[in-house]
Amino acid sequence: MGQAADHGAAPHLCARAAEGFQGDRDHTMSQQEDRLKTLIGHAKEYGFVFPSSEIYDGLSATYDYGPYGVELKNNIRRYWWEAMTKLHENIVGIDAAIFMHPTTWKASGHVDAFNDPLIDNKDSKKRYRADVLLEEHMAKYADKIEKEVEKGRKKFGEAFDEAQFRATNPNVKRSQERIDAVEGRMKAALEANDLAAVRQLIIDEEIKCPISGTGNWTDVRQFNLMFATELGSVSGESSTIYLRPETAQGIFVNFLNVQKSARMKIPFGIAQTGKAFRNEIVARQFIFRMREFEQMEMQFFIKPGTQQEWYEHWKAKRMAWHRALGLPADHYRYHDHIKLAHYADAACDIEFRFPMGFKELEGIHSRTDFDLANHEKYSGRKLTYFDPEANESYVPYVLETSIGLDRMFLAILSAAYDEEKLENGEERVVLRIPAALAPVKVAVLPLIKKDGLPEKARAIMDRLKLDHNCQYDEKDSIGKRYRRQDAIGTPYCITVDHDTLTDEAVTIRERDSMRQERVPISEVERIVGEKVDLRGLLKQL
Numbered sequence: 001m002g003q004a005a006d007h008g009a010a011p012h013l014c015a016r017a018a019e020g021f022q023g024d025r026d027h028t029m030s031q032q033e034d035r036l037k038t039l040i041g042h043a044k045e046y047g048f049v050f051p052s053s054e055i056y057d058g059l060s061a062t063y064d065y066g067p068y069g070v071e072l073k074n075n076i077r078r079y080w081w082e083a084m085t086k087l088h089e090n091i092v093g094i095d096a097a098i099f100m101h102p103t104t105w106k107a108s109g110h111v112d113a114f115n116d117p118l119i120d121n122k123d124s125k126k127r128y129r130a131d132v133l134l135e136e137h138m139a140k141y142a143d144k145i146e147k148e149v150e151k152g153r154k155k156f157g158e159a160f161d162e163a164q165f166r167a168t169n170p171n172v173k174r175s176q177e178r179i180d181a182v183e184g185r186m187k188a189a190l191e192a193n194d195l196a197a198v199r200q201l202i203i204d205e206e207i208k209c210p211i212s213g214t215g216n217w218t219d220v221r222q223f224n225l226m227f228a229t230e231l232g233s234v235s236g237e238s239s240t241i242y243l244r245p246e247t248a249q250g251i252f253v254n255f256l257n258v259q260k261s262a263r264m265k266i267p268f269g270i271a272q273t274g275k276a277f278r279n280e281i282v283a284r285q286f287i288f289r290m291r292e293f294e295q296m297e298m299q300f301f302i303k304p305g306t307q308q309e310w311y312e313h314w315k316a317k318r319m320a321w322h323r324a325l326g327l328p329a330d331h332y333r334y335h336d337h338i339k340l341a342h343y344a345d346a347a348c349d350i351e352f353r354f355p356m357g358f359k360e361l362e363g364i365h366s367r368t369d370f371d372l373a374n375h376e377k378y379s380g381r382k383l384t385y386f387d388p389e390a391n392e393s394y395v396p397y398v399l400e401t402s403i404g405l406d407r408m409f410l411a412i413l414s415a416a417y418d419e420e421k422l423e424n425g426e427e428r429v430v431l432r433i434p435a436a437l438a439p440v441k442v443a444v445l446p447l448i449k450k451d452g453l454p455e456k457a458r459a460i461m462d463r464l465k466l467d468h469n470c471q472y473d474e475k476d477s478i479g480k481r482y483r484r485q486d487a488i489g490t491p492y493c494i495t496v497d498h499d500t501l502t503d504e505a506v507t508i509r510e511r512d513s514m515r516q517e518r519v520p521i522s523e524v525e526r527i528v529g530e531k532v533d534l535r536g537l538l539k540q541l
Contacts, residue, residue: 035355039414040286042429046488048072048413049287061280061290068488069409071439071469073294076408077273079437079534080296083321083541084271091269091298092262096250098275102241105226107378108249108371109342110242115222116280117190117198121209122216128209130198130220131339134186137207139357141175148172183338190339195220225278227291243277248400250274251299252371255383255396259301266385266396267310269300273405285356287406294405299367301396303387307366310399311346315364317541318401319350322362324540325434327415333358343370352411361411362403369395412437416489431489432512434537440490441468441532445481447497449474457496460506463525468532486511492528 043049047066051058065073084091105111117130149172152165166172182205189197199220208215227243244250251258251270258270273296280291287293302310315334322332331353340347346366351358372383372395384393416431435441444461446453454474464470471490473481478495485493493509500506506524509516519527530536 035414036286039355039410039417042417042487043069043413061284062292063287063290068439072412072433072437072489073405073409075437075439075534076412077294077296077405079537080321080403080405080408081271081273082534082538084269084298087538087541088269090264090267091271091300092258092264093271094251094254094258095274096247096254096272098244099231099241100244100249100253103378104249104253104375105242105245107374108252109374110226110245111224113342114226114245115224117195117220118223119199119202119220120218121212121214122218123214124209124212126209126211130195130202131186131190133202133207134182134198134205135338136357137205138179138182141179145172145175148175187338193222195222225280227277227279245278246276246402247272247274247295247297248299248371248402251297252375252398253379255301255372259385266387267300267302267306269298271296271298273297285354287410288354288356288359290406295402296405296408297400297402300399300401301385302399303390304369304394304397307345307368307397307399311364311366314399314401315348318362318364318403320541322350322352324537325412325437327412327434328353331411331415335360341365343367352407354410355414359407361407362401365400365402367398367400369397371398372396428483428486430486430511433489433491435491435532436534436537438489438491438532439469440471440485440488442492442494442528443471443473443481443485443490444494445472445478445496446474447478447495451498452501453496453498456500457494460494460496460521460524464528467525467529482509482514491532494524494528 040049044051044066046068048069050064050066052062052064053059081093085093118127119130119133120127145166148169149162149165152169153160153162166176182201185201186198188194189201196219199217202217203215206215209217226245228240229243231239231241251272254270258264259268273294275292276295277292280289300310300314319332319334323329333351335349335351335358337344337347337349344365345368348364349360350362350364352361375381376383376395383395385396386393412433413431416433418430418432420428420430422428433439442464444457444464446457457472457474461470461472471485473484475481476484482493489511491511493511495507495509497507500521504521505518506521507516508519508524508527
């Protein structure tokens with residue numbers, strides 16, 4: 001393995017590990033691909049996500065959100081927005097323009113430093129991010145560690161000491177040594193912008209292309225990700241502008257406008273959601289990595305010297321926001337950045353277990369005063385804050401939380417999708433979407449299409465639709481209608497039957513348990529409201 005023996009593992013052990021990794025990798029990749037294909041098929045069939053421009057054979061890495069997709073997306077955005085602006089008196093929102101003065105991106109560092117290190121496999125002709133190849137390689141070792149730990153936990157039961165096991169188990173120690181060795185070399189190479197060293201590390205670790213299975217790699221090259229376009233009718237360098245690669249800069253250039261107009265005192269935050277654009281060469285894995293995507297970002301302005309305290313604060317706050325949704329706890333983890341961005345003095349990701357494995361979902365970054373100080377420099381305008389309590393002026397530091405709305409959509413969809421075997425031997429596909437985020441909150445179903453049942457159902461529907469997105473359905477058997485609602489994630493179904501005409505009661509069916517309960521019509525609005533109201537999530541925060 002080339003230089004592998006210089007980093008703490010015997011060559012024969014590394015070779016054996018590599019052989020095991022290839023078998024594990026092939027099996028795991030097959031499972032991941034099958035799971036992702038299933039989700040993509042379900043998303044299209046049930047109106048969540050469509051390939052963009054499909055009648056023209058589509059456009060790579062672009063997607064359209066369908067009737068249920070746009071509702072789910074809007075609900076996720078609303079949950080984020082209200083958690084930020086409703087629950088924090090010192091956070092307000094803006095909606096900045098997509099087009100910005102081109103000097104903005106010079107000041108932000110994007111013109112000079114917004115690059116990805118890319119490498120091609122000569123046999124498959126596929127292109128990859130070099131850093132991602134190395135991170136996925138290290139993740140395989142990390143997975144082996146977790147498997148060993150799980151074995152130990154089962155073997156020793158309540159007496160299991162995980163910290164001691166990790167420190168003493170030879171298999172765990174060997175895998176951790178490999179991770180540390182690769183991570184150390186990768187960090188040093190990226191920080192020095194030594195692309196040859198990055199390529200050599202890939203070769204030394206015998207990382208293969210998942211398509212061709214070969215290690216026939218090109219040199220690593222940097223590629224700028226910004227989309228350039230022309231402003232006005234005359235082309236030329238002076239009229240070149242960029243589609244924004246992030247939404248954060250619209251917040252920074254409006255710092256003083258917001259601070260003065262909203263009479264904000266530090267610490268305070270500015271929140272924004274909106275589209276961003278990156279010319280991703282390696283755009284794949286459905287809506288996980290696209291060229292046009294939506295971000296939900298909050299920039300929190302603080303006094304210099306307090307950034308570590310606020311960094312820990314927002315790490316905990318953002319994880320709590322995710323955990324309130326009730327998705328599996330083991331689907332989340334923190335990941336500290338190996339290479340810090342040019343503006344950061346601390347950074348971590350909240351990673352989620354997607355069908356493709358653990359991937360970045362949200363970033364928390366301590367950006368120091370890089371952004372405001374640089375915009376001061378390039379614009380010639382002062383962007384200082386006068387602190388009346390300290391009786392001093394300073395350029396604020398910034399804590400950022402940034403989450404991809406499309407990735408959050410995929411996280412919820414992938415965690416919610418379930419193929420369930422029922423007690424009677426039947427199977428059903430169900431999306432266990434958190435009730436407050438579900439595209440359709442309640443379906444109203446007359447048992448049959450006559451005898452006054454549709455009219456009664458419509459009357460109930462008219463009362464509910466003022467508060468919730470509802471759906472009326474009278475086609476097919478009641479069982480088939482339940483299955484349709486399960487497949488789009490509707491948490492509650494209300495069935496109107498012949499008894500309803502005399503007892504003024506309906507049957508409410510709960511999606512996840514399929515439990516049915518008879519309730520008075522007069523109580524339906526209250527019951528449904530309590531179960532699907534967004535306030536239930538916000539109260540947990």
